Amino acid sequence: xxxxxxxxxxxxxxxxxxxxxxxxxxxxxxxxxxxxxxxxxxxxxxxxxxxxxxxxxxxxxxxxxxxxxxxxxxxxxxxxxxxxxxxxxxxxxxxxxxxxxxxxxxxxxxxxxxxxxxxxxxxxxxxxxxxxxxx
Amino acid sequence: xxxxxxxxxxxxxxxxxxxxxxxxxxxxxxxxxxxxxxxxxxxxxxxxxxxxxxxxxxxxxxxxxxxxxxxxxxxxxxxxxxxxxxxxxxxxxxxxxxxxxxxxxxxxxxxxxxxxxxxxxxxxxxxxxxxxxxxxxxxxxxxxxxxxxxxxxxxxxxxxxxxxxxxxxxxxxxxxxxxxxxxxxxxxxxxxxxxxxxxxxxxxxxxxxxxxxxxxxxxxxxxxxxxxxxxxxxxxxxxxxxxxxxxxxxxxxxxxxxxxxxxxxxxx
Numbered sequence: 001x002x003x004x005x006x007x008x009x010x011x012x013x014x015x016x017x018x019x020x021x022x023x024x025x026x027x028x029x030x031x032x033x034x035x036x037x038x039x040x041x042x043x044x045x046x047x048x049x050x051x052x053x054x055x056x057x058x059x060x061x062x063x064x065x066x067x068x069x070x071x072x073x074x075x076x077x078x079x080x081x082x083x084x085x086x087x088x089x090x091x092x093x094x095x096x097x098x099x100x101x102x103x104x105x106x107x108x109x110x111x112x113x114x115x116x117x118x119x120x121x122x123x124x125x126x127x128x129x130x131x132x133x134x135x
Numbered sequence: 136x137x138x139x140x141x142x143x144x145x146x147x148x149x150x151x152x153x154x155x156x157x158x159x160x161x162x163x164x165x166x167x168x169x170x171x172x173x174x175x176x177x178x179x180x181x182x183x184x185x186x187x188x189x190x191x192x193x194x195x196x197x198x199x200x201x202x203x204x205x206x207x208x209x210x211x212x213x214x215x216x217x218x219x220x221x222x223x224x225x226x227x228x229x230x231x232x233x234x235x236x237x238x239x240x241x242x243x244x245x246x247x248x249x250x251x252x253x254x255x256x257x258x259x260x261x262x263x264x265x266x267x268x269x270x271x272x273x274x275x276x277x278x279x280x281x282x283x284x285x286x287x288x289x290x291x292x293x294x295x296x297x298x299x300x301x302x303x304x305x306x307x308x309x310x311x312x313x314x315x316x317x318x319x320x321x322x323x324x325x326x327x328x329x330x331x332x333x334x335x336x337x338x339x340x341x342x343x344x345x346x347x348x349x350x351x352x353x354x355x356x357x358x359x360x361x362x363x364x365x366x367x368x369x370x371x372x373x374x375x376x377x378x379x380x381x382x383x384x385x386x387x388x389x390x391x392x393x394x395x396x397x398x399x400x401x402x403x
Contacts, residue, residue: 020171
């Protein structure tokens with residue numbers, strides 16, 4: 001039996017509530033709210049309480065899928081990224097940069113979010129940047 | 136005299152070194168935060184602390200469920216022990232696999248939780264202090280002085296703050312159903328906040344004969360709904376009607392499951 005609790009921050013929004021993730025023999029369990037966290041003080045919302053569910057979910061996507069003729073097909077990362085890049089460039093060429101928008105995520109790091117907005121503004125040329133925490 | 140913390144550390148050390156227990160569940164202070172932790176070695180015990188109070192029963196259950204055999208020690212307050220006893224009645228934990236280090240709460244802690252029984256059956260560390268009598272709870276007194284309509288209005292205004300985080304259900308040691316009716320569309324409309332009154336009443340009914348008033352639900356509630364007050368009132372009725380308190384004795388069955396068989400209601 002190897003039981004550990006890992007101190008961490010809820011990955012969902014900018015509030016940053018404290019939680020412990022219990023790990024029993026490598027399996028992640030339901031978060032335990034951190035009672036000593038100065039902000040959340042042992043409370044979580046439904047998102048924090050469910051933060052572990054996607055990790056072992058059978059519905060979780062682990063490989064890129066491309067939809068061709070109405071069906072999803074597994075492809076490699078290079079093929080997926082080539083396709084996305086080609087489509088983004090084509091849309092920008094045909095409809096202008098403001099026809100594109102970019103959604104970042106509170107689940108990413110500051111640096112990842114910075115990169116996405118930099119990509120949107122400096123590479124694509126649009127200020128259409130938003131994030132999931134506004135949902 | 137040693138502090139309760141030092142005494143508990145010594146007890147845990149004995150269980151690990153002398154009794155060869157593979158682990159003892161307690162609270163660990165690390166990175167300026169405190170959370171549940173299984174101590175496997177006597178070398179780590181300087182990090183063992185006793186505050187704040189976390190419910191240990193669900194953590195015990197998760198650990199025991201994940202390992203088919205072996206024993207586990209646990210630092211248990213009165214509420215932890217009562218939760219474990221109720222869970223054992225419901226077939227959720229095997230008490231024979233647990234070694235409890237009984238910790239009595241201080242008078243101040245008892246008051247903070249409005250706890251009627253702030254000690255386990257066997258006290259290893261701490262002094263037994265009298266619990267707070269149910270009648271001493273100002274919130275309960277205030278409510279009981281009002282008529283039914285005023286009380287209903289009070290509870291409705293409290294429940295209206297609910298953000299449906301399900302924290303009260305998630306931390307509850309006696310809320311045990313695998314399929315929870317609070318996740319069924321016919322009882323609780325999806326996407327609607329606050330939920331209708333049944334959300335809270337269903338939970339109150341489900342734990343009516345099991346709630347050991349640990350207060351975990353209330354301390355997990357992000358909007359401060361005084362759930363312990365609600366459940367304390369229903370527990371007081373259970374005591375009055377059936378002279379029954381959950382969590383005291385694993386062989387004692389709930390009157391709600393036995394009364395009609397053993398004593399028909401009209402004879403009560």
